[in-house]
Amino acid sequence: MASRSDRHGMTGDLEHFERVARWIDAYYADPYRFAVLSRSAPGDLRAALPADAPDEGEPFERIFADFERLIVPGITHWNHPRFFAYFAISAAPVTVLAEALTAALDVNAMLWRTSPAATELEEVVLDWLRRLLGLPATFHGIVYDTASISGFTALAAARESLGIDVRERGLAGRPDLPPLRVYLTEHTHSHVEKAAIALGVGRENVVRVPVDHAFAMQPAALERAIASDLERGFRPMCIAATVGTTSTTSCDPVPAIGAIARRYGVWLHVDAAYAGPAAIVPEFRFLLDGCDRADSLVLNPHKWMFVPVDLSVLYVRDPEMVRRAFSLVADYLATPEHDVRNYMDYGLQLGRRFRALKLWFVLRRYGVTAIREKYRAHVALAAEFAGWVRAEPGWAVVAPHPLSVVCFRHEPGGAAAAADAHNMRIVDAVNATGEAFLSATKLDGRVALRLAIGNERTTRDDVRTAWDLLRAAAATE
Amino acid sequence: MASRSDRHGMTGDLEHFERVARWIDAYYADPYRFAVLSRSAPGDLRAALPADAPDEGEPFERIFADFERLIVPGITHWNHPRFFAYFAISAAPVTVLAEALTAALDVNAMLWRTSPAATELEEVVLDWLRRLLGLPATFHGIVYDTASISGFTALAAARESLGIDVRERGLAGRPDLPPLRVYLTEHTHSHVEKAAIALGVGRENVVRVPVDHAFAMQPAALERAIASDLERGFRPMCIAATVGTTSTTSCDPVPAIGAIARRYGVWLHVDAAYAGPAAIVPEFRFLLDGCDRADSLVLNPHKWMFVPVDLSVLYVRDPEMVRRAFSLVADYLATPEHDVRNYMDYGLQLGRRFRALKLWFVLRRYGVTAIREKYRAHVALAAEFAGWVRAEPGWAVVAPHPLSVVCFRHEPGGAAAAADAHNMRIVDAVNATGEAFLSATKLDGRVALRLAIGNERTTRDDVRTAWDLLRAAAATE
Numbered sequence: 001m002a003s004r005s006d007r008h009g010m011t012g013d014l015e016h017f018e019r020v021a022r023w024i025d026a027y028y029a030d031p032y033r034f035a036v037l038s039r040s041a042p043g044d045l046r047a048a049l050p051a052d053a054p055d056e057g058e059p060f061e062r063i064f065a066d067f068e069r070l071i072v073p074g075i076t077h078w079n080h081p082r083f084f085a086y087f088a089i090s091a092a093p094v095t096v097l098a099e100a101l102t103a104a105l106d107v108n109a110m111l112w113r114t115s116p117a118a119t120e121l122e123e124v125v126l127d128w129l130r131r132l133l134g135l136p137a138t139f140h141g142i143v144y145d146t147a148s149i150s151g152f153t154a155l156a157a158a159r160e161s162l163g164i165d166v167r168e169r170g171l172a173g174r175p176d177l178p179p180l181r182v183y184l185t186e187h188t189h190s191h192v193e194k195a196a197i198a199l200g201v202g203r204e205n206v207v208r209v210p211v212d213h214a215f216a217m218q219p220a221a222l223e224r225a226i227a228s229d230l231e232r233g234f235r236p237m238c239i240a241a242t243v244g245t246t247s248t249t250s251c252d253p254v255p256a257i258g259a260i261a262r263r264y265g266v267w268l269h270v271d272a273a274y275a276g277p278a279a280i281v282p283e284f285r286f287l288l289d290g291c292d293r294a295d296s297l298v299l300n301p302h303k304w305m306f307v308p309v310d311l312s313v314l315y316v317r318d319p320e321m322v323r324r325a326f327s328l329v330a331d332y333l334a335t336p337e338h339d340v341r342n343y344m345d346y347g348l349q350l351g352r353r354f355r356a357l358k359l360w361f362v363l364r365r366y367g368v369t370a371i372r373e374k375y376r377a378h379v380a381l382a383a384e385f386a387g388w389v390r391a392e393p394g395w396a397v398v399a400p401h402p403l404s405v406v407c408f409r410h411e412p413g414g415a416a417a418a419a420d421a422h423n424m425r426i427v428d429a430v431n432a433t434g435e436a437f438l439s440a441t442k443l444d445g446r447v448a449l450r451l452a453i454g455n456e457r458t459t460r461d462d463v464r465t466a467w468d469l470l471r472a473a474a475a476t477e
Numbered sequence: 478m479a480s481r482s483d484r485h486g487m488t489g490d491l492e493h494f495e496r497v498a499r500w501i502d503a504y505y506a507d508p509y510r511f512a513v514l515s516r517s518a519p520g521d522l523r524a525a526l527p528a529d530a531p532d533e534g535e536p537f538e539r540i541f542a543d544f545e546r547l548i549v550p551g552i553t554h555w556n557h558p559r560f561f562a563y564f565a566i567s568a569a570p571v572t573v574l575a576e577a578l579t580a581a582l583d584v585n586a587m588l589w590r591t592s593p594a595a596t597e598l599e600e601v602v603l604d605w606l607r608r609l610l611g612l613p614a615t616f617h618g619i620v621y622d623t624a625s626i627s628g629f630t631a632l633a634a635a636r637e638s639l640g641i642d643v644r645e646r647g648l649a650g651r652p653d654l655p656p657l658r659v660y661l662t663e664h665t666h667s668h669v670e671k672a673a674i675a676l677g678v679g680r681e682n683v684v685r686v687p688v689d690h691a692f693a694m695q696p697a698a699l700e701r702a703i704a705s706d707l708e709r710g711f712r713p714m715c716i717a718a719t720v721g722t723t724s725t726t727s728c729d730p731v732p733a734i735g736a737i738a739r740r741y742g743v744w745l746h747v748d749a750a751y752a753g754p755a756a757i758v759p760e761f762r763f764l765l766d767g768c769d770r771a772d773s774l775v776l777n778p779h780k781w782m783f784v785p786v787d788l789s790v791l792y793v794r795d796p797e798m799v800r801r802a803f804s805l806v807a808d809y810l811a812t813p814e815h816d817v818r819n820y821m822d823y824g825l826q827l828g829r830r831f832r833a834l835k836l837w838f839v840l841r842r843y844g845v846t847a848i849r850e851k852y853r854a855h856v857a858l859a860a861e862f863a864g865w866v867r868a869e870p871g872w873a874v875v876a877p878h879p880l881s882v883v884c885f886r887h888e889p890g891g892a893a894a895a896a897d898a899h900n901m902r903i904v905d906a907v908n909a910t911g912e913a914f915l916s917a918t919k920l921d922g923r924v925a926l927r928l929a930i931g932n933e934r935t936t937r938d939d940v941r942t943a944w945d946l947l948r949a950a951a952a953t954e
Contacts, residue, residue, distance in 0.1 A: 020577055042816060045594050076592045096490075103785040107556075348626065349625040420681045
């Protein structure tokens with residue numbers, strides 16, 4: 001090894017791979033020694049680190065010792081079987097190997113020629129996924145980093161599809177243009193509204209369509225909103241429907257919404273970032289009913305398909321519209337190949353990591369049958385947890401739970417505001433134990449606690465532990 | 478190991494870490510067995526892979542064998558000492574270890590509480606970098622994935638700073654608004670124009686300010702453009718100056734441009750994505766002269782600071798403007814901490830990988846002294862190469878080369894169009910050998926070949942090899 005290091009002027013750090021591999025192995029083997037929610041106080045790490053970078057290089061051992069001593073206690077362990085907050089995620093062990101390879105290869109898959117395998121593997125793997133999801137062959141997949149960027153890209157394409165030549169002429173200083181309108185609900189993920197802000201639509205033009213008792217968009221209300229906007233001379237740009245909202249995993253009725261989108265010629269974007277992957281299970285395929293009529297659809301393998309952050313997938317019916325919205329080919333990026341896809345043409349970002357590798361690894365390593373079983377197990381666990389909550393006096397399930405997330409709260413009686421504070425103290429107490437981490441939301445203005453199952457290593461015992469902690473916290477609160 | 482795997486329902490894949498580590502070690506030890514530019518033909522990988530994901534899981538050995546057999550031949554080796562295209566990059570070995578840890582931890586650093594160490598390490602490391610660069614303490618750093626996103630964020634903040642309430646009211650359907658104008662040159666990276674398209678500025682409002690003989694923006698022409706726009710009632714939004722353009726690494730005169738920006742009250746964004754890191758070398762500090770007056774400045778550690786793709790840094794004078802442009806806090810993201818930075822408030826993307834870890838690892842492992850030496854060595858190698866070109870009859874250096882990129886061409890005489898085709902055949906012939914990979918650009922309408930040095934393992938022999946190949950190709954062409 002020494003000769004190699006000398007030969008290439010390297011520092012021999014790869015010799016430390018074994019140390020890192022052992023640490024990662026132990027990390028997976030015994031996650032329970034870590035507090036799920038970090039117990040750091042603000043400023044702890046900052047205070048522990050020097051104000052300046054070192055002049056001279058340090059031995060790897062010292063850096064790694066600091067990683068263990070200073071960084072790990074400041075980590076909130078997303079890759080933990082008792083992480084039940086937001087949407088729970090996992091990095092399958094095989095994906096850690098994939099990410100090490102991705103880092104070593106360090107390719108930028110901006111053009112086909114700058115790594116043909118990265119581009120074509122992306123095409124193949126997204127086609128595998130498309131077929132598993134039962135989406136039409138006309139859907140083209142593109143990998144982005146996050147659902148925020150996937151959604152932004154979809155809305156940018158929707159804007160370009162209006163035929164008002166935003167690309168060339170922009171939106172400002174054009175008295176010919178009406179306000180552009182985006183339709184969503186109060187349960188749509190905030191990234192859609194953020195995209196509307198960024199694209200120059202403006203928050204005033206983000207229309208919150210009322211939801212029904214199950215937190216799903218009301219199609220009749222959507223139609224009224226569009227009709228009213230048209231009467232006022234506004235221009236409907238995009239309807240954002242969600243399959244699996246963040247608070248409750250409620251599902252907007254895509255078939256009915258799609259019919260309205262078609263009738264009025266409005267772009268239909270479907271955010272299935274969390275729930276979409278589950279549609280590879282036959283009994284959950286209904287989740288994507290009507291999505292074959294969508295113009296764009298996002299799902300996040302880094303949420304519920306066991307690949308580490310980040311990897312989001314956008315399917316679009318008309319990739320040319322995305323290209324029109326974004327493509328700019330500088331002289332220094334000109335490329336001799338034809339009939340190849342240069343993914344840099346399909347998004348805001350020129351630079352692109354080789355993200356498809358980890359998805360390919362996990363789909364092959366587990367196989368579709370095993371992934372389906374994991375989803376079934378998660379949904380069954382969530383149902384079981386909901387059953388425990390319902391059976392317990394003073395506790396209530398407060399939203400339908402079609403998938404792996406349950407919204408619930410302790411309802412000992414009394415005023416709503418007091419009950420809200422009481423529930424926040426319960427979840428804070430549970431999180432402070434370090435034994436589990438849950439998050440909260442608001443439904444109809446009232447606090448709801450959420451238990452989100454999604455880590456592939458979560459067992460019934462883990463869920464039971466969370467439930468015991470919740471009841472104990474409520475009892476002593 | 479078996480008992481762990483059973484206990485946690487895992488597949489024991491981490492046992493294969495050794496296999497992957499050995500491969501990566503060999504990859505670094507002997508890069509010369511790989512063709513730098515992949516020899517794949519379009520469709521090669523697609524044809525080699527099945528149409529569907531496997532139903533049943535496969536052994537890791539089989540997947541990894543396919544990685545070696547199918548993926549690696551389709552890789553263009555960015556992490557190769559003879560990669561001289563675009564901007565040459567490297568993944569320092571220690572950063573591969575960091576990325577493996579990042580994948581295993583799998584944190585989403587969207588809120589401080591969702592990984593305090595990820596947030597605070599980002600603050601600390603970006604402060605280290607800021608001090609090394611000699612930027613004011615008032616500059617706040619934020620990590621994004623790519624310069625495209627950093628630049629987009631800067632322009633979004635510039636738009637918000639206009640005081641026309643784009644966030645709430647949008648840009649369309651407002652007869653009160655004039656066209657918004659962005660100033661750059663033909664050498665500005667295309668991501669800035671892409672950002673202008675996305676933000677609703679429109680390509681018509683992207684003003685190309687003329688450059689001088691050294692491909693640098695002419696301040697007097699910039700001032701005339703702004704004055705003329707103001708006369709026409711247009712609204713200047715942002716001046717994008719570049720320190721180290723992509724084609725030639727030319728540097729726009731930031732001090733003079735900054736004076737104009739201040740005089741007219743226009744946001745000054747500096748794109749130092751490639752060249753910025755070199756400013757940590759005292760004799761290259763001049764690169765950032767005047768940047769203390771910029772409103773935003775981007776530099777990319779994943780270009781010339783030895784971390785793998787992706788990691789871009791944006792410094793902004795007024796982070797509140799970025800927050801105003803983007804922040805939206807949904808109920809499910811509410812967080813009890815105060816006086817902490819929740820980075821999700823500062824960008825389009827909610828999800829955020831733990832990117833600061835790899836930068837911390839490399840800064841500590843190498844130390845500042847060694848990193849400065851690497852930059853000096855790269856710049857000296859580029860100067861030496863330029864000397865060879867100048868000394869060779871029929872060859873010419875066609876742009877100043879202040880840093881590590883040289884633009885040149887073979888000029889055997891004859892018509893310009895024929896010379897352009899001749900030079901493209903030369904570079905294609907060199908790239909087809911697999912021994913080196915260079916890219917081309919156009920300067921004043923004529924083809925220029927580029928030799929970009931940036932991989933930390935590039936030696937004088939590597940550059941010499943490229944030069945020998947170029948001359949041989951020109952001789953036989």
